[in-house]
Amino acid sequence: xxxxxxxxxSKLRNLYILQIFLGEFMKEILSEIGRLNHIxxxxxxxxxASSIWENxxxxxxxxxxxxxxxxxxxxxxxxxxxxVELLEPLNKQSPISKFLERNPNGGMHHMCYEVSNLExxxxxxxxxxxxxxxxxIPKIGAHGNPVIFLNPGDFSGTLIELxxxxxx
Numbered sequence: 225x226x227x228x229x230x231x232x233x234s235k236l237r238n239l240y241i242l243q244i245f246l247g248e249f250m251k252e253i254l255s256e257i258g259r260l261n262h263i264x265x266x267x268x269x270x271x272x273a274s275s276i277w278e279n280x281x282x283x284x285x286x287x288x289x290x291x292x293x294x295x296x297x298x299x300x301x302x303x304x305x306x307x308v309e310l311l312e313p314l315n316k317q318s319p320i321s322k323f324l325e326r327n328p329n330g331g332m333h334h335m336c337y338e339v340s341n342l343e344x345x346x347x348x349x350x351x352x353x354x355x356x357x358x359x360x361i362p363k364i365g366a367h368g369n370p371v372i373f374l375n376p377g378d379f380s381g382t383l384i385e386l387x388x389x390x391x392x
Contacts, residue, residue, distance in 0.1 A: 256345040258338035261387055262300065262307035266323045267330040270312035274299050277308070291366060296320050298366055309336075309366070334373070334383035342370050342388035354378045362388070 295318030
């Protein structure tokens with residue numbers, strides 16, 4: 225093999241290694257969405273809604289939690305591949321109260337996806353022109369992790385929650 229062929233082979237090998245490295249690096253930066261964590265359903269009465277899920281479907285229901293900073297009380301319904309979160313407003317100022325005014329029987333409120341790095345996701349969303357609701361600063365959600373909500377107008381009318389889940 226000539227010097228030139230050896231040199232070229234060496235450079236191609238280095239480019240291939242760089243491509244693999246950059247591919248994984250770019251995947252981490254550009255692909256923020258993870259698995260579906262839960263689907264949230266707004267309900268006018270969390271006890272009544274929990275009871276029907278438990279009695280009719282045999283669902284495993286968590287204990288009720290109050291989240292005053294979000295204006296809701298919640299329960300989680302566990303399933304093998306995701307969770308359903310039932311939301312009841314704590315007061316009239318809750319965003320869920322406004323939702324229930326338009327949907328008195330309740331209904332799907334939002335979908336929550338996991339991300340490994342919420343700050344990176346926020347940067348990417350802002351660069352893409354997506355509006356983050358509220359003040360844009362992550363709040364602590366029901367699982368004790370930082371969360372943000374995204375403008376439904378940017379996602380075909382669907383409210384999206386992103387929750388940071390650190391991998392172990």
